[in-house]
Amino acid sequence: MVKKLITEDTKLFMTGNEVIAYAAVAAGAEFMYGYPITPQNEVMHTWCKLLPKTEAGFLQTEDEISAGFSTLGGILAGKKAFTATAGPGNVIMQDAMSMAEMNRLPFVCAVMQRGGPSTATVIYAQQETTLTCFGGNGEGYRIVYSTAGHQDLYDYTIKAFNTAWKYKFPTFILADGYQGKMREPVMAYDPEARGIDLVPATPYLRADGVAGVDRKPVHLRNCFNLEEELMEVLDSYEEEFNRIAPEIIEYQEYKAEDAEILIIAHGIVARSAMTAIDELRAKGVKAGLFRPITLRPLAIDPLRKAVNKAKQVLFTESANGQMARLALEKMYGLTTPYQTLYKMGVGVTGGDIVEKVEKMVKENNLVC
Amino acid sequence: MARAKIVLAGEGGQGVQSIAKILVEAGYSANKNVLYIPNFGVEQRGGVSIAFCQIADECIGEPRFSKGDIVIMLSDRAIERCACYVDENTTVVYDDSVCLKKPEMKAKRIINVSASKIANDELSARVFNMIILGVVLKATKVVSIQNAKDALELALGKKFVAKPELRDLNYKALERGMGLINNTASV
Numbered sequence: 001m002v003k004k005l006i007t008e009d010t011k012l013f014m015t016g017n018e019v020i021a022y023a024a025v026a027a028g029a030e031f032m033y034g035y036p037i038t039p040q041n042e043v044m045h046t047w048c049k050l051l052p053k054t055e056a057g058f059l060q061t062e063d064e065i066s067a068g069f070s071t072l073g074g075i076l077a078g079k080k081a082f083t084a085t086a087g088p089g090n091v092i093m094q095d096a097m098s099m100a101e102m103n104r105l106p107f108v109c110a111v112m113q114r115g116g117p118s119t120a121t122v123i124y125a126q127q128e129t130t131l132t133c134f135g136g137n138g139e140g141y142r143i144v145y146s147t148a149g150h151q152d153l154y155d156y157t158i159k160a161f162n163t164a165w166k167y168k169f170p171t172f173i174l175a176d177g178y179q180g181k182m183r184e185p186v187m188a189y190d191p192e193a194r195g196i197d198l199v200p201a202t203p204y205l206r207a208d209g210v211a212g213v214d215r216k217p218v219h220l221r222n223c224f225n226l227e228e229e230l231m232e233v234l235d236s237y238e239e240e241f242n243r244i245a246p247e248i249i250e251y252q253e254y255k256a257e258d259a260e261i262l263i264i265a266h267g268i269v270a271r272s273a274m275t276a277i278d279e280l281r282a283k284g285v286k287a288g289l290f291r292p293i294t295l296r297p298l299a300i301d302p303l304r305k306a307v308n309k310a311k312q313v314l315f316t317e318s319a320n321g322q323m324a325r326l327a328l329e330k331m332y333g334l335t336t337p338y339q340t341l342y343k344m345g346v347g348v349t350g351g352d353i354v355e356k357v358e359k360m361v362k363e364n365n366l367v368c
Numbered sequence: 369m370a371r372a373k374i375v376l377a378g379e380g381g382q383g384v385q386s387i388a389k390i391l392v393e394a395g396y397s398a399n400k401n402v403l404y405i406p407n408f409g410v411e412q413r414g415g416v417s418i419a420f421c422q423i424a425d426e427c428i429g430e431p432r433f434s435k436g437d438i439v440i441m442l443s444d445r446a447i448e449r450c451a452c453y454v455d456e457n458t459t460v461v462y463d464d465s466v467c468l469k470k471p472e473m474k475a476k477r478i479i480n481v482s483a484s485k486i487a488n489d490e491l492s493a494r495v496f497n498m499i500i501l502g503v504v505l506k507a508t509k510v511v512s513i514q515n516a517k518d519a520l521e522l523a524l525g526k527k528f529v530a531k532p533e534l535r536d537l538n539y540k541a542l543e544r545g546m547g548l549i550n551n552t553a554s555v
Contacts, residue, residue, distance in 0.1 A: 122409070122410055123408075123409075149431075178432070181405060181406050182404060182405040182406075182431060183403070184402060184403045268431050271430055271431060272431070272432070274429040274430075275429030275430040278429070347431065348432075349430050349432050349434040350430040350433065351434030351435065
C-alpha cells in the first residue's frame with residue numbers, strides 16, 4: 001500500500017500535472033509507468049518526487065508502446081497502475097489501450113492533449129478527443145472524463161481509478177496542455193475521509209491458491225479463431241457498456257434552463273463558454289451551456305433534452321468538431337439548427353464565443 | 369478591479385515565466401483567484417515566450433482571454449506576436465532598450481521603459497525581470513509590493529539565505545521598476 005500524503009483538506013496552488021500526481025496518490029495508485037512527452041512530463045516528475053514519501057513505484061520505459069503494455073502488466077499483477085501521455089505518445093499507446101479493452105483491464109491514463117497531427121505543438125489542443133474515445137482497432141469500450149480545471153483533475157483522477165476497477169473498462173482523464181501547465185488553486189483531500197470508498201485492486205494473475213482448485217482459473221483471451229467467437233464477446237461488452245452507462249454518465253449545465261442559444265463545449269473550453277454566457281446574459285442574450293463531462297459514454301438523453309429546448313446550438317472546441325461529431329450522431333432526428341466555432345489547436349476565449357453568439361443572434365433575428 | 373488580465377511576452381530566457389510565477393504567487397497569497405498559463409514552443413532557448421496571467425476577485429472562467437488589460441512586450445518578436453492581445457482598453461509596456469521597433473497599435477496607452485539598460489547599468493542583468501515585475505505591480509495595482517516580496521521569498525528564499533545581498537538586489541529592482549511608471553499611468 002502506498003502511504004497517504006493528504007490526510008485532511010488542503011488548499012494547494014500548483015500546476016495541473018502536479019495535481020494529477022497528488023490525486024493518483026490519494027486514489028491509492030501504486031505504480032506509474034511512463035515515457036516523457038510534453039505537456040505531460042510533470043505528472044511523472046511529481047510522481048517520482050513524491051516516491052520517497054509514498055513508497056510507490058515508477059518505471060520509465062523506452063517508449064509509449066512499452067509504457068502502455070507495462071501498465072497492463074502492473075494491472076495484471078494486481079497493482080493500481082497508471083500512465084500519462086499526450087499527442088504522438090497517445091497515438092502509439094493505442095495498441096496497449098486496445099488490449100485493455102479486449103481483456104477488460106482497468107487501465108488508467110491521463111491524456112494532456114497537445115496540437116496535432118504528428119508533433120505539431122507542445123502547447124494545447126482538444127484534438128485527441130476522437131483518438132482517446134475511439135482510438136485503436138476496436139469499438140471504443142472506454143470511459144473518458146473530460147476535465148475543465150484543477151479541481152476536476154483532482155476529483156476525476158480519483159474517480160477514474162474507481163471507475164476502472166469497478167467496471168473493468170479502460171478509463172481516461174482527458175485534459176490538455178493548458179490544464180497540465182497552468183497554475184490555479186485546488187482543494188486536495190483524502191477521498192476516504194469524504195466517504196468515497198476506494199475500489200480495491202485485485203490480481204488477475206498469480207493470485208493466491210491453486211487455479212482450478214482454490215479459485216477459478218483466469219482466462220484472458222486476446223486472440224480468437226472464429227469470427228463468431230469474437231462477436232459473441234464483443235456483443236457482451238456492448239451490452240455491458242450500455243448497461244453501466246447510466247451509472248457513469250456525467251454532464252454539467254450552466255444557465256441552460258431557459259437558454260435560447262445553447263453552447264455545447266467540453267473540457268477547458270466549457271469554462272470559456274461560462275465566461276461568455278455571463279457576459280451575454282448581462283447584455284440580455286439568453287445563452288446557456290451543456291458540457292458533457294463523460295465523452296464516453298455520452299449523456300445522450302440530457303443532451304437531446306437541452307438541444308430540443310434551445311432555438312439554436314453552438315458547438316465550440318479547440319478541434320475541428322471532434323466532440324461535435326460524437327454529439328451530433330446522438331442528436332439524430334432533432335431539428336434545432338446549429339453553428340460551429342472551431343479553433344484547431346488554439347484556445348477558445350470567452351470573447352470569441354461572445355462575438356460568435358452575437359452574430360448568430362443578429363443573423364437569425366432572435367429576440368433574446 | 370474585478371479581474372486583471374495580464375500578458376507578459378519576451379524571448380525565451382528573459383525570465384518572462386519567472387515574472388509570471390512570482391506575480392500569480394503574490395496574487396494567491398493575497399487570497400485572490402489566479403490562473404496562469406505559460407505558452408512557449410519546443411526551443412530550450414529563444415523563441416517567443418508568453419505568459420497569460422489572470423488575478424481576480426471572482427472565480428476565473430476562461431483560461432485564455434482575447435485582450436489583455438496590460439500587455440508587456442520585451443522583444444521585437446513579442447511586439448509582433450502580441451499585437452493581437454491589444455485593443456483600445458489595453459495598456460502596452462515595451463522595453464525600448466531591447467526592442468528596436470516601437471509598437472504601433474491602437475491601445476489605451478503605450479509606455480516605454482528601459483528596464484534592460486537600467487538592469488545592466490545600475491543593478492545586474494539578472495534582475496531585469498524583477499524590474500519588469502515592479503512595472504507590472506505599479507501599472508496594475510493588482511497586488512501589493514509586500515505580496516510580491518512574500519512570493520519572491522517563496523521562489524528564491526534558499527538563495528537569499530546563502531546570499532542575503534541578493535534579496536536587497538531583487539527588492540531594489542522591484543522598487544526601481546515601480547518607479548518607472550508614474551501614478552497617472554496605472555491601468
